[in-house]
Amino acid sequence: MTPEEVLARLDTPLSLRRRVFYLAVAFAGLTGSALIGLLWATEPGLPTRTGVAFGVLVAIGLGWAAFGGWAVTRRMPLFARDRVVAGWLGVAAWVAFSVGALVISLLRHDLELALLGVVLLLGAVAALNLRAARRARAVLVRRRNALAATETDE
Template sequence: MNADEMLARLSRPLSPWRRVAAAVAAIGGGTGAAAIGVLWITEPQLPARTQVAFAGLVAIGLAWAGYGIWALTRRTPLFARDRVVAGWLAVGATTLLAVFTAAVAVARQRGWALPAVALALLLLAAVNLVRARAVRSELLRRKHELGG
């Protein structure tokens, strides 16, 4: 087996699109499940069938999130550039979630704790993005120092 054949075997973890796709699955799945959960929690007296449907949608979102997290931890690592992209995605998703939960709380006059939780998640995503950018900047600085 030569190096090119090995590279072909490693095509999945080496593909930046696959790495970002795994991050999208993790973030999108988690955010989707949270948004459906917010609707479910704040809707009074839902019929049983609707509750089952909500539960199914939450399970699907969590399954995608689980798959994304599994892929990122076991198969497709995020490198510095990917982490910045994933950081922006997380900030975008948690911003949408915060706006959505605030709108739902205002419209239904209940569930006021949910926008606070979403804001906390947004804060975490922002801190994560700042760290990812700092790590990437440090690596870029070192790369230039070494003449790269």
Template sequence: MTDEPRLSAQDMIEHLAPVLSLRVRIRAVTTLLAGAAGAVLVGTLWWSEPGPLPGRTQVAFALFTVLCLAWAAYGGWLLTRRVPLFATDRVIAAWIGLAASLATTALVTVVAVQRGTGAGLALAVGGLFAAVALALALRAHARRAALLRRMHELTGGEER
């Protein structure tokens, strides 16, 4: 027997895993900058439009600004994490992507119907994007669940 302090399995996992790998940091910075740049671009276009804009145009500008800000916030949140994420970042990104594809599909479909061009193409393309985003969300949830199950096995069910 030794008098060395014993590390729990959770402590060992945290010491083995880097806080944020270089790849994750690059992804986070890219997401933060792209979201912020998109919000600035869309906001500038919205602000600089002459005269009163139609209601659906106002909604579109607001929607795209909110989506860009969501991506920027996600990138910022990811950069501030100091603990293993166990794929939480992928789950959040997948849900933002799904929300963006559904909102964009709804907006484009409304515009297509109001213009009289029919909703078929808008729904087909939007449905494809939404289906891919949903598949990614389900895969992210499954990956997170597998990682959490593995952590639970390694820690023997101990809670921190």
């Protein structure tokens, strides 16, 4: 394969399979947000902390829906930028969950070890996903730049 052929493949937008996946992500985010919002709206007597938790879950779902829409509408190559954005979205969702869990635990004056384990596990998974996405993007960008340099040298 020549450098021109590789560059042409790198410059393509998302594949059909990737687009369908991101449409599914957007639909899942919208569906989850709508269902939680509907439950929240039809239960007026919920405690404040439950309302706050529902609001955070709706925001997380809308964030994933916006991400899916953003990724599908890109007409340029992303070079794994979509994976990095998804990684940061996962970290943000983990932070929101962790802060909420910490606040609830402190208000109850009881820190559950199982909850702490779940928070740490989810944080590790989110951090590892973000790190892998950033590495994959760096590799693709380096490859693109090297191929572009090779193409201009000829």
